[in-house]
Amino acid sequence: MNTKPILALDFPSEQHVFDFLQQFNEPLFVKIGMELYMQEGPDIVRKVKALGHDIFLDLKLHDIPNTVGSAMKGLAKLGVDLVNVHAAGGRPMMEAALEGLEAGTAVGSKRAALIAVTQLTSTTEEQMQREQKIALSLQESVLHYASLTKEAGLNGVVCSVHEAQAIADACGEDFLRVTPGIRLAGGDTHDQKRIATPDGAKHDGSSLIVVGRAVTGAQNPVAAYKQVRELWEA
């Protein structure tokens, strides 16, 4: 899989996306998430793909197994590279997602990698224990979800950099650790709680990093992306 930093296209419209992307003169690995997809629908995926970019379609599906399986079957037809569900949906739901994805992938095409969100990077341990009533440390909860995800046959998880190495040790190097919550040193953390720098992510066991506002909100997004990429690839 492409290992470039995944750029989160968290924009409200297609026009914002095209204005942003035309600043870059190279194929990127981009993420289309809920904000954009809810406004523009599947067409935005087709249009960004037609520009030659690899795509992580981040819709974080979480529903009963039948619904998630059917939705994944449809999403598979978009020909993206990476898709996700919430591990909290349970093992049968994750297995249904995988079945749907396989069923919907065109013969001769490569199936998208399927990963599951463990604990969102905007969640703290204190919040998880108080609101979700999980009587574990955050690290234990994330590791538990990672094991469940692996048992269900998925390709990896979304987690923070702080849990990435422990997951690699428990689930193997090939099991993807996709880590959002990436910031350049001293940057605004916004709503993220478990954050790291691109070089920290590389050092601490991430397979792929997801970067949004540190680049999209920068004065010079191309320069910020270059800086992130250099730190990640150093």
Ligand SMILES: O=C(O)c1cc(=O)[nH]c(=O)n1[C@@H]1O[C@H](COP(=O)(O)O)[C@@H](O)[C@H]1O
């Ligand atoms: O699945 C994700 O991509 C995701 C999971 C998670 O735990 N935390 C998280 O921030 N994300 C996504 O990663 C991106 C992070 O954006 P920034 O905080 O702007 O870098 C957003 O598009 C989030 O939706």
